[in-house]
Amino acid sequence: MKCPNCGLLTNSKVIDSRSHNRTVKRTRVCSECSHRWITYEVNKLEYDTPRNKHVYIGWSxxxxxxxxxxxxxxxxxxxxxxxxxxxxxxxxxxxxxxxxxxxxxxxxxxxxxxx
Ligand SMILES: [Zn+2]
CATH class of the missing domain: 1.10.10 (Arc Repressor Mutant, subunit A)
Known part of the structure; x- marks a missing residue:
């Protein structure tokens, strides 16, 4: 996954995973810069809604x-x-x-x- 801090595609490690409002909330750590961030996992149907069609990840x-x-x-x-x-x-x-x-x-x- 792409680290939002250093921007590298790294093998981020999941250090916490729990259910959160019909999604799965995960805390990840970047293997390059040790930055921690949170992701929310949704199913494909929810992901494929029109507002998510063009996901743009800005440059940090x-x-x-x-x-x-x-x-x-x-x-x-x-x-x-x-x-x-x-x-x-x-x-x-x-x-x-x-x-x-x-x-x-x-x-x-x-x-x-x-x-
Ligand atoms: Zn990083």
Whole structure:
């Protein structure tokens, strides 16, 4: 599952699972960044309602940092896309956007400060 913090598709570990209003509520931990988050499991009929037809997962600050880190390491856009569960086009568009706004360089500064 895609971690909402680092954005990587990881083998998140379920540390708690319980029934919640006709769904199953699970607490997960990312194997990469140790972030914890909660998911709610619903059946396909409920998932397939029109409002869920185009599920869009926005880019979190953490995912943008992962994107810039991997790009700086020289990974190809298609490879980064596979790690983040996004298309090569989506990775390419996001990088263009970050470059155009200058945000790319402030993210780079954040990464250097953390290292
Ligand atoms: Zn993570």
């Amino acid at each position: 600050e953490g995912e943008l940092i992962t994107l810039v880190t991997l790009y700086e390491k020289g990974l190809k856009k298609a490879h980064i896309g596979r790690l983040l569960g996004r298309s090569r086009m989506s990775v390419s568009r996001q990088l263009d956007k970050l470059m155009a706004s200058g945000e790319y360089f402030s993210l780079l500064e954040t990464i250097k400060l953390k290292a």
